[in-house]
Amino acid sequence: MRNRAALVALAILFLIVLACFIGPLLLPNNAIDSDWSAISLAPTLQGAHWFGTDEVGRDLLVRTLEGGRVSLEVGLLGTLVSGVFGVAYGAISGYAGGRTDAVMMRIVDMMYAIPYMLIAILMMTLFGRAFYLVVLAISAFSWLDMARVVRGQTLTLRTREFVDAARATGVKPLAIIARHIVPNLIGVVVVYASVTVPGIVLTESVLSFLGLGVQEPMTSWGVLVEDGAQKLEAMPWLLLCPALTLCVTLYCVSFVGDGLRDAFDPKER
Template sequence: MNALSTPPAHADETRRTRRALPPALARFVRHRAALASLALLVLIALACFIGPLLLTNSPTESDWSAISLAPTLQGGHWFGTDELGRDLLARTLVGGRVSLEVGLLGTLVSTLAGVLVGATAGYLGGRTDAVLMRLVDMMYAIPYMLIAILMVTLFGRAFSLVVLTISAFSWLDMARVVRGQTLSLRTREFVDAARAIGVKPAAIIVRHIVPNLAGIVAVYATVTVPAIILTESVLSFLGLGVQEPMTSWGVLIEDGAQKLEAMPWLLLCPAALLCTTLYCVNFVGDGLRDALDPRER
């Protein structure tokens, strides 16, 4: 009877581990879909950044004995080859590296710009808020695709230019979200106390406002990452993204779409990896949203 009523040792260990975790982290760990998605994202990232170094096939060299080969274990061409005999698995992993780099760098730039503009506008208010928000409204009115075409036409399709083009508009939503949160934070007691002892506005924004925005910024950043990756894929699909010999998931999907009937694997393999990554990032964002929800504290 005692043996049946006594909980297993591993159950006690699990409960002790959860109690030892910070509350937000413990809530995230309990979100199974988010945790599984995070693990899968790590595996995809490792495959994209380390996998090409371990593969025997090169993403740029042609295997003339395996041209337009369907997915097979022969010669290690698990995803098949294209019309030039290049291994699609290697090209997909290298393309994933570029797409992930664009997504992470673009999110970093847009987050920094959005937090800076939004926190400054929300805290200072008045004319500063009006000018910065009108700037945001004006940029919303600019046709994004027209600017992308113009920049690519004038300066070429360099990797840094693609990141800059995407980041130039992706911070607008972040700025509005941060401004709204800052408007509610600037009337809090700890901000009034800092203002009363003579702390400068810039220091209040950096030391008191921005740290309290970490939760909402982290959640919104997980929304920005797939949006930027998808934007880069659309630009590459339209021929406005990175150029050879560099490739990305968007470039591979564009190339596969042109040969869909003859070689469907050229489209399906990179598209499946892109969709899996986007879904995983969205699930991680859902987990962060639930874990950092103030109502759960």
């Protein structure tokens, strides 16, 4: 609550998320139908097209909100998938220790050496550009950082008294990890997840900019930025509106992450 920047960013982020998920249902236009009387219209507050229209008369405001919904869904689902796998992998590795920990971490190190963007592009090229494939391609490597962070925290927690007491009473290792280790990692996981979301959203935008993102009729911020970049000289609003919305969202998520990091930092208390 003392971090005013994080609170303001949280409020703005809430409004953006609300607009992306509810706005298209309330606006008179939709992302697919064309308004043939308003083709390539510049942004205006006097009509129904506040962000203007594209070259076939589709409302850019609705398309930006629809694209934001897809980008945010990719970010949240990708973070959820990578978070669950990364937490499980890191907790098991840290608690097991010894040779098991060494082997599991060497696997992580080897995966770090693989250019994940190249693998994501290869997966999208071979298997198509369906929504779930976009999430899978991005999540395939985004769990590595989470696993290393969780593993480091688990190495500290496994020597605590409450873990020794659970071990002495005969509780099985997996039960100790689930009941005692993971609940004490919630603060670290939440903070790191808030940092992972903008990274995944940005990765999806890069893939979409390269033409490897979601397919029509779905759209995303990356698709809109890529389309606007091709028409920058003739219709600059096609690039500026979705790009500014994307930047504001990423900045807000970053500020919220900073606020959560300060809130969970024991030194701040």
